[in-house]
Amino acid sequence: MARNFYQLIDHTADIGIEVTAHTKGELFTKAACAFCDLICNLKTVRPVVERKIAVIRDNPAHLLQALLNELLYLFETKHELYPEVVRLNFKDNGLTAVVRGEKIDPARHEIKTGIKAVTFHQLEVKEEGGVWKARVIFDV
Amino acid sequence: MSEQKFTGPVERIDENRIRIPKSGNMRVDGIVYVDETLHEGIKDDMCLQQVANVATLPGILKASIGMPDIHWGYGFPIGGVAAFDLNEGVVSPGGVGYDINCGVRLLRSNLTKDEVRPELKTLVGALFHKIPSGVGSSGTFPRLSEGDYKKVFVKGAAWPIEHGYGDSDDLKHLEAEGCIPHADPDLVTPRAKKRGADQLGTLGSGNHFLEIDYVARIFDEDIASQLGLFQDQVCVTIHCGSRGLGHQTCEDNLGIMLAAARKYGINLPDSQLCCAPIKSNEGKNYLSAMASAANFAFANRQVIAHLVRRVFSHIFKKSEGELGMNVVSDVCHNIAK
Structure with a gap:
C-alpha cells in the first residue's frame, strides 16, 4: 500500500487519521492499515500470522471503531500487528475479516506511537458522491 | 481542524476566569479558569x-468547568470538571476518561540533590530496569490470577501492601486511602482483565512518567515542614493509572452507554459523551466497574512506589526507613465520585 494512503489529524495531545476510498471495504482496509502504520512502520511487519476477526455494531462508524479496537486488543494481548487485510465481508450489523501480520519483536520493530484507545470523538464514516470518508481520533 | 473551534460568546468574569453563557441546549454556563x-x-x-457540550448533559449542576490545564480532549476537554445531581444526573465513561484513576503520586526522601547527582545515571538505569515503561510493557509483579483480581479490585492499594509492597502507613496519604468503595469485580470483563494481567507495576506510554525531582523553592515553610519537605530534597513523582485494564473497562462501557443514551432519550453533541442516568442499571454498573479499575490503578502506583524504594535502597545502601521515602500525596484526576 502507498505510504500516503491516509492523512494525519493534528490534535493537541492525541492523534487521528482521515482516510478516503472508493468503497466501504477499501475504506475499512485502509483505516486498519493506517492504524498499524501509526504504531509501527508497515514495511517491517511480515504477514506470517493469520487471525480472524468478527465485530458487530449497528452503524458504519461504530463498526470501524470496533474493528480498530479489536486490532488494538490483539496488539495489547498478543503483541501482534496486521498490515494486511486479506478478506473483509460486511454482514447485517457487523463484519468479519481475515488479517495477516506478525508478533512485534523489539529487536526488529520500532514502536512509533503508543495507541491506548480508539475514541468515538468526532468519529465519522460517510459516503458522498461515490467517495467514502472516515475520521478516527486515537487516545495516545 | 481549526474550523471546529468555538465561535460562541465568551465573557471575562475576572482576571482568572471566563464564562461561556448558557445558550442553545446548554443547561448551565461554562466557566473556565484561564487568564488572558x-x-x-x-x-x-x-x-x-x-465545555459547552458538557453543559448540555442532563442533571449538570451550576457550571461546566475547565481547569487552567484545559486543552482539547475527546468528549470532555482535558481538565474538565462537572458535578451532576444524584437523582437527575448522568455518568459518562468518556467523561471519566480511558485511563481510569490516572493520577500522580509524590514520594519524599531524606536525600539531597547533591547526594543523588553522582549516582543519577545508575539510578535511572535501575529504575528503567525495574519499572517497565512504554507500549505494552509487562511488569515484574507476578501475573494476576482471577482470585488476585477480585482482591485488588476490592482492596486497591492495600492489596499489594499485604504482599510486602509498602507499608500500611502509605494508605493514610492516598486519596480515599487508596480504595474507592462499591467496586464489583464481576463487572470487569475478561477482555479487560486480559489486557491488565501483566501490567501491575508498569508505567505505560504517552504522557505517563516517573521523575526524579528536587525541591527547588519553598513557598510556605510551615506547610513544607508538615509535609516533610525541605530545600534541595530529592523527591520522586509517579504519573500513571489503570493501564490496559482501565482502557478496556472504559471501552466496554462506552458501547453500553451509546445504547443507554438512546434508551433514555439523551441527546449527545458528541458520541464520546455517551452516558446513562446515575441511578440506572447501566450507570450503577459502570460506577462499580470504574471503582474496580480505579482500585487497580491505586495498586499499580503502590507497586511502582515500592519498586522505587527498593531501587533507591539498593543504590544508596540505606534501609527504606533511613531513606524516608514516604508518600506525600496520591491524587487521581480521571475519576467519578
Missing part, C-alpha cells in the same frame, strides 16, 4: 466547544 495568556492559547482548538 492561557485563553489566547486555547482559542484555536476545540476545548471551549467541549
Whole structure:
C-alpha cells in the first residue's frame, strides 16, 4: 500500500487519521492499515500470522471503531500487528475479516506511537458522491 | 481542524476566569479558569466547544468547568470538571476518561540533590530496569490470577501492601486511602482483565512518567515542614493509572452507554459523551466497574512506589526507613465520585 494512503489529524495531545476510498471495504482496509502504520512502520511487519476477526455494531462508524479496537486488543494481548487485510465481508450489523501480520519483536520493530484507545470523538464514516470518508481520533 | 473551534460568546468574569453563557441546549454556563495568556492559547482548538457540550448533559449542576490545564480532549476537554445531581444526573465513561484513576503520586526522601547527582545515571538505569515503561510493557509483579483480581479490585492499594509492597502507613496519604468503595469485580470483563494481567507495576506510554525531582523553592515553610519537605530534597513523582485494564473497562462501557443514551432519550453533541442516568442499571454498573479499575490503578502506583524504594535502597545502601521515602500525596484526576 502507498505510504500516503491516509492523512494525519493534528490534535493537541492525541492523534487521528482521515482516510478516503472508493468503497466501504477499501475504506475499512485502509483505516486498519493506517492504524498499524501509526504504531509501527508497515514495511517491517511480515504477514506470517493469520487471525480472524468478527465485530458487530449497528452503524458504519461504530463498526470501524470496533474493528480498530479489536486490532488494538490483539496488539495489547498478543503483541501482534496486521498490515494486511486479506478478506473483509460486511454482514447485517457487523463484519468479519481475515488479517495477516506478525508478533512485534523489539529487536526488529520500532514502536512509533503508543495507541491506548480508539475514541468515538468526532468519529465519522460517510459516503458522498461515490467517495467514502472516515475520521478516527486515537487516545495516545 | 481549526474550523471546529468555538465561535460562541465568551465573557471575562475576572482576571482568572471566563464564562461561556448558557445558550442553545446548554443547561448551565461554562466557566473556565484561564487568564488572558492561557485563553489566547486555547482559542484555536476545540476545548471551549467541549465545555459547552458538557453543559448540555442532563442533571449538570451550576457550571461546566475547565481547569487552567484545559486543552482539547475527546468528549470532555482535558481538565474538565462537572458535578451532576444524584437523582437527575448522568455518568459518562468518556467523561471519566480511558485511563481510569490516572493520577500522580509524590514520594519524599531524606536525600539531597547533591547526594543523588553522582549516582543519577545508575539510578535511572535501575529504575528503567525495574519499572517497565512504554507500549505494552509487562511488569515484574507476578501475573494476576482471577482470585488476585477480585482482591485488588476490592482492596486497591492495600492489596499489594499485604504482599510486602509498602507499608500500611502509605494508605493514610492516598486519596480515599487508596480504595474507592462499591467496586464489583464481576463487572470487569475478561477482555479487560486480559489486557491488565501483566501490567501491575508498569508505567505505560504517552504522557505517563516517573521523575526524579528536587525541591527547588519553598513557598510556605510551615506547610513544607508538615509535609516533610525541605530545600534541595530529592523527591520522586509517579504519573500513571489503570493501564490496559482501565482502557478496556472504559471501552466496554462506552458501547453500553451509546445504547443507554438512546434508551433514555439523551441527546449527545458528541458520541464520546455517551452516558446513562446515575441511578440506572447501566450507570450503577459502570460506577462499580470504574471503582474496580480505579482500585487497580491505586495498586499499580503502590507497586511502582515500592519498586522505587527498593531501587533507591539498593543504590544508596540505606534501609527504606533511613531513606524516608514516604508518600506525600496520591491524587487521581480521571475519576467519578
